[in-house]
Amino acid sequence: MVGGGESTLDDSENAQVTTTTLKSGIRGLTVVGLVVTFLWLGAFVLLVLLRTDEAGSMTLNEWGDYLAGGSAPLALLWLVIGYFQHGRELRLNTAALASQQEELRQQVAQTAYLAKNAGRQARAAEDLAEVTRSEAQREEVRARREAQLDIIRHGGSARVVGSDRKGREYQTRFMNIGPEVRALELLYEGKYKLVLSCPDPLLSEQTGTILLETGSSEALEYPIRFAIAYTDRMENRREREYELRGYHDLYPVE
Numbered sequence: 001m002v003g004g005g006e007s008t009l010d011d012s013e014n015a016q017v018t019t020t021t022l023k024s025g026i027r028g029l030t031v032v033g034l035v036v037t038f039l040w041l042g043a044f045v046l047l048v049l050l051r052t053d054e055a056g057s058m059t060l061n062e063w064g065d066y067l068a069g070g071s072a073p074l075a076l077l078w079l080v081i082g083y084f085q086h087g088r089e090l091r092l093n094t095a096a097l098a099s100q101q102e103e104l105r106q107q108v109a110q111t112a113y114l115a116k117n118a119g120r121q122a123r124a125a126e127d128l129a130e131v132t133r134s135e136a137q138r139e140e141v142r143a144r145r146e147a148q149l150d151i152i153r154h155g156g157s158a159r160v161v162g163s164d165r166k167g168r169e170y171q172t173r174f175m176n177i178g179p180e181v182r183a184l185e186l187l188y189e190g191k192y193k194l195v196l197s198c199p200d201p202l203l204s205e206q207t208g209t210i211l212l213e214t215g216s217s218e219a220l221e222y223p224i225r226f227a228i229a230y231t232d233r234m235e236n237r238r239e240r241e242y243e244l245r246g247y248h249d250l251y252p253v254e
Helices: 005-050 052-056 060-146
Strands: 151-161 167-176 182-187 193-197 207-214 224-231 237-246 249-252
Touching: 005 060, 151 207, 151 249, 182 193, 193 224
Parallel strands: none
Antiparallel strands: 151 167, 167 207, 182 224, 193 207, 224 237, 237 249
């Protein structure tokens, strides 16, 4: 119910009561007029019957006066009744107009209430859509995270190589603790030579190696940052950055 609903019901009930009262009053005046008219006509006819002898000797002029005297009160009666009926009909029309105005006001108030509710529902739908979009985005992020490459160090070794024994070869072993990935490719642009070796596809808990080769015995400049490109289980081509902080220390770059 819109605001002021109880007052609206009271006004409507009062208008109905007023209309019913006015209609009853009009019918009552008509009934009273008819009863008085029949009684008066009955008395008039009875008077003529009782004075038949005199009536037979009356001239047309006297009959005209007689009939005029008999009908004049009835004419006055119906004039008065018509006056009051006309007043009641005016009040009835006024009440009908007031009732229509009240109904129109109720319709306007109801329309405003429905429009307000429609606005609320539209805002609620927008909020729900926003929540749905947020949940979908969170689900997408979660799915991408679950499909992300996740490798950890699994040991390492170093050895001297080359005929002059000046070269060095560092091997970093890693294990995949994430989901299955495939088509792994190591991306690196630096002064060292990095080689990735692992099964394809690389399943969860499988291991691989990153081989770092240098032609001198100079100490390595850590950290050494590189990226691994791969295809996840959703067939998306992605990259993740890692860095070596030692030949046996491998960490993701967040």
